Amino acid sequence: MRKLSLILLLSVGMATFNGCDEKERLPEFTFFDLPAASQTFLTEYFPDNEIVSIGIDKRQGTRGTRSENKDVNANGHPFFYVLLQGDIHVVFAAQGGDWISVEAADGMPLSATNILNGYVYGKLKEKEPQAAITAFYSLNGPGIGITLDNGRNYAQTHLLAYGGVTLGEADIKDEDFKSKYNEFLKRNKLEAAAANGHLFKITEDEGTAYRLFIGNALVVSFDEKGEWIHGEAFDWSDNTAGGERFLTGIGENELPESIGEAIRGVGNLGKIRIIASYGNGNYGFRFEKRDLLVNKDKGILPPPSEIVDKLIADYYDTSYKSYYPQGITLVGAYEYRYSFLYENKNTRILIDTDPNGAWSSIKAVYIEKDYSVDLSLPSKMVEGLLPEKILDYLDTYYKGSKVYSLIRHAQVRGYSLNIDERHMLYFDEDGAFLRMVQFGKVPSDGQG
Numbered sequence: 260m261r262k263l264s265l266i267l268l269l270s271v272g273m274a275t276f277n278g279c280d281e282k283e284r285l286p287e288f289t290f291f292d293l294p295a296a297s298q299t300f301l302t303e304y305f306p307d308n309e310i311v312s313i314g315i316d317k318r319q320g321t322r323g324t325r326s327e328n329k330d331v332n333a334n335g336h337p338f339f340y341v342l343l344q345g346d347i348h349v350v351f352a353a354q355g356g357d358w359i360s361v362e363a364a365d366g367m368p369l370s371a372t373n374i375l376n377g378y379v380y381g382k383l384k385e386k387e388p389q390a391a392i393t394a395f396y397s398l399n400g401p402g403i404g405i406t407l408d409n410g411r412n413y414a415q416t417h418l419l420a421y422g423g424v425t426l427g428e429a430d431i432k433d434e435d436f437k438s439k440y441n442e443f444l445k446r447n448k449l450e451a452a453a454a455n456g457h458l459f460k461i462t463e464d465e466g467t468a469y470r471l472f473i474g475n476a477l478v479v480s481f482d483e484k485g486e487w488i489h490g491e492a493f494d495w496s497d498n499t500a501g502g503e504r505f506l507t508g509i510g511e512n513e514l515p516e517s518i519g520e521a522i523r524g525v526g527n528l529g530k531i532r533i534i535a536s537y538g539n540g541n542y543g544f545r546f547e548k549r550d551l552l553v554n555k556d557k558g559i560l561p562p563p564s565e566i567v568d569k570l571i572a573d574y575y576d577t578s579y580k581s582y583y584p585q586g587i588t589l590v591g592a593y594e595y596r597y598s599f600l601y602e603n604k605n606t607r608i609l610i611d612t613d614p615n616g617a618w619s620s621i622k623a624v625y626i627e628k629d630y631s632v633d634l635s636l637p638s639k640m641v642e643g644l645l646p647e648k649i650l651d652y653l654d655t656y657y658k659g660s661k662v663y664s665l666i667r668h669a670q671v672r673g674y675s676l677n678i679d680e681r682h683m684l685y686f687d688e689d690g691a692f693l694r695m696v697q698f699g700k701v702p703s704d705g706q707g
Contacts, residue, residue, distance in 0.1 A: 288339075289313070294353070296351075296355060296357055298356075301349070305368065305370060306370055307368065308345055308347055311344060312342045313341050337354065362393065366392065375403065386426070387409070391408045400478075404457075416472075418461070419463060425461050435484075436484070440481060446512050456472050469485075473505070476492060476493060477501065488592060489536070492532050502532075513536070514534075522544065525549075532545045532546070541554050541555075543591075543595040552595045552614055562588075564581070564586065567586075567597075567612060567616060579602065580602055580603070597611065597613075606623065606634065607623070617669075621640070621665045633680065636665065640665075641665070645665070646686075673687045681697060
């Protein structure tokens with residue numbers, strides 16, 4: 260009997276020991292305790308990395324740590340810390356489950372690189388072919404911070420000229436730029452705000468630019484020489500929190516007095532969202548109620564409506580009526596652009612121009628209820644608007660083909676044409692052929 264009691268005691272003791280050991284190995288929380296957004300993130304980007312431990316309050320060690328507080332509702336405990344196999348640390352916001360950061364000292368698994376846009380990742384590999392990504396940081400409005408194992412820092416951030424994203428450099432070393440940049444910050448009392456912001460250098464077709472993101476309120480852009488060119492508040496709700504105040508200060512400090520006088524004469528325009536400097540004394544503005552193009556000597560500049568009306572009359576006919584006679588405006592970082600729409604029954608002509616009325620794009624569309632189809636442009640329009648060298652090329656390699664759109668690129672100085680809705684042809688400003696892109700195919704530098 261005594262022997263049986265001893266066996267039972269040892270058995271209970273071993274069970275208790277094994278139970279404690281098993282309990283210590285279990286994570287603080289399970290995968291299913293995470294918010295849905297966090298679960299999706301781990302499933303999509305780390306499918307082959309098992310969870311080692313999950314905790315709140317503090318980063319998880321390689322062997323796992325445990326928190327006494329199991330509150331997962333972000334009441335004083337705003338983050339989940341997840342440790343994955345491969346010594347990968349992921350931080351999530353407990354409220355909503357958005358990812359905050361990912362750190363992988365030995366390099367990110369290939370699946371995690373899909374956190375980046377494919378184009379951005381490709382540009383990063385071109386620039387740093389031997390480097391491994393060791394960290395991602397969510398920057399909210401500015402994009403995604405990227406750290407490499409060679410110590411260099413980049414970011415996935417926004418293009419300046421168009422919608423979309425690009426690769427930005429986060430290590431700014433140009434001393435001439437930094438000198439002018441710091442003078443701008445001091446002049447506009449933005450030093451404290453910029454200290455908590457993010458500055459990136461980007462390169463696009465229009466050139467090299469620097470972009471300063473201040474929280475989710477404001478982005479300020481500079482050219483390669485450090486001259487201020489553009490400021491934009493992200494959305495109207497943020498204006499009251501600082502964006503409008505920052506933009507108003509920039510306007511007072513950077514613009515000629517005559518610009519402010521011209522704008523005040525218009526009346527109540529509402530909150531301001533964008534200010535841009537285009538050179539030659541021209542400045543673009545987007546207010547809550549209206550866009551304006553203002554010259555320091557001439558005041559508010561009118562839209563080139565009469566020039567576009569004549570273009571329609573020359574190549575179509577006077578039966579086309581203009582919608583939005585003042586044009587729909589785009590206050591871009593590099594250019595101020597107008598869009599005009601003309602309609603005749605079911606046919607619509609869309610023409611974009613610069614402030615002087617020079618066309619930048621032309622397209623025609625047939626619309627019936629929910630159905631629409633692109634229309635070819637009149638041959639006399641193509642012949643009248645394009646350089647002779649382009650017309651000769653089309654006659655040689657695309658004789659009898661139809662042109663469905665014309666684009667004239669002001670910044671990069673050239674043309675592009677949609678041919679038969681199958682090819683996009685690119686030419687320089689003199690009309691010399693550059694390349695052909697077949698829709699759905701890779702670019703070709705060969706002839707048609």
